[in-house]
Amino acid sequence: MAIIEAPTPVATTLQYDVKDLSLAAEGRRRIEWAGASMPVLALIREEFKKTQPLKGVRVAACLHVTTETANLMLALKDGGADIALCASNPLSTQDETAAALVAEYGISTFAINGIDSEGYYRHLQAALDHKPNFTMDDGCDLVTLLHTKRQDALADVIAGTEETTTGVIRLRAMAKDGVLRYPVVAVNDALTKHMFDNRYGTGQSTLDGVIRCTNALIAGSRFVVLGYGWCGRGLAMRARGMGAEVIVTEIDPTKALEAVMDGYRVLPMEEAAKVGDIFVTLTGNKSVIRKEHFEVMKHGALVANSGHFNVEIDIPALESLATSRRTPRQFVEEFTLQDGRTIRLLGEGRLINLTAAEGHPASVMDMSFANQALAAEYLMAEYKNLPKDVFPVPENLDKRVAKLKLAAMKVDIDTLTPEQEAYLSGWSEGT
Secondary structure, three states: OOOOOOOOOOOOOOOEEOOOHHHHHHHHHHHHHHHOOOHHHHHHHHHHHHHOOOOOOEEEEEEOOOHHHHHHHHHHHHOOOEEEEEEOOOOOOOHHHHHHHHHOOOOEEEOOOOOOHHHHHHHHHHHHOOOOOEEEEOOOHHHHHHHHOOHHHOOOOOEEEEOOHHHHHHHHHHHHOOOOOOOEEEHHHOHHHHHHHHHHHHHHHHHHHHHHHHOOOOOOOEEEEEOOOHHHHHHHHHHHHOOOEEEEEOOOHHHHHHHHHOOOEEOOHHHHHHHOOEEEEOOOOOOOEOHHHHOOOOOOEEEEEOOOOHHHEOHHHHHHHEEEEEEEEOOEEEEEEOOOOEEEEEHHHOEHHHHOOOOOOHHHHHHHHHHHHHHHHHHHHHHHHOOOOEEEOOHHHHHHHHHHHHHHOOOOOOOOOHHHHHHHHOOOOOO
């Protein structure tokens, strides 16, 4: 890879592929509304205006095109970045936000809600046509394409970030195989990201998506959470808070034990499939709900996914079992099986919190995207000193985000006295 001493600015013309530019005014109002709940990112944006840490850096960003993402893009632009943004999921784009990014803020954006697979990858290609120096990915689709079919665009890429668990898993596999061509910071692994975004953001927004598209009563239901990582923990907590009997499925004995200790019933999926009313996958793996599970589910079972990719549900298997299908409500596809049972797939098996709802609240994305912005600043300063591997967000940046968030919430905490600092750093003082 050719490492450049400093990103070389190129003259770019605003390019885009969005649904309807006439939606831009509405999009701007919504972006401003979200920005009011993102005080940490706003502080970083003001700092970036002065310091210009990304001056002349061409950024290819593949993220959910939402109002929160828009505020991140504005912070990067104010820091000097030249951005091309595309969507990281065919159903997560807010079309009015995409329109506003182009018409109101002058950011090249390639995103249309509901676009087919061919169009989705065409948009990724367009972002890479920007000849990026820096990638900002959510799910690793952009980086995978860059390392396979678009190696012509690798020469100028010096660093990148990854937003989500699934993408980090893929990147670590690339690094292990020795094919990753530049350093990447795993923003997902920052404590102020996964402990809050994954737990409180996913917990609330997933239920929001399920309820919006079904109007189902959560109280009294048997709610099956597949996977007890941070996202699963958050969803289980919120479903129980709304009165559900929560059942957890897991493959990791430690996480399964934690779920038991947290008061949940833990079952293998073959047993949970027989008793559940609502199923939500959050594992990052494929075919977590399979043919044998559909075959024993209750009549009217609701099936959704809140992991990054829709492969968590074996949709072809469900289609093979169905004798007919219909769409009784928006974002609900009802499959009738040979014995007359119906199974209802929500949001095409894609991220239910973004397909049928608005994704995480802005106040929690404030921390995630503050980490993204600070990680980009860090990488542009340090990329020459880093090997081609996956790295965590530096602890000092993570703690900085936490401190800024506490200050925005007007929460004070204690500080160590000199005596306490000496005690914690020493070894000679005993009982």
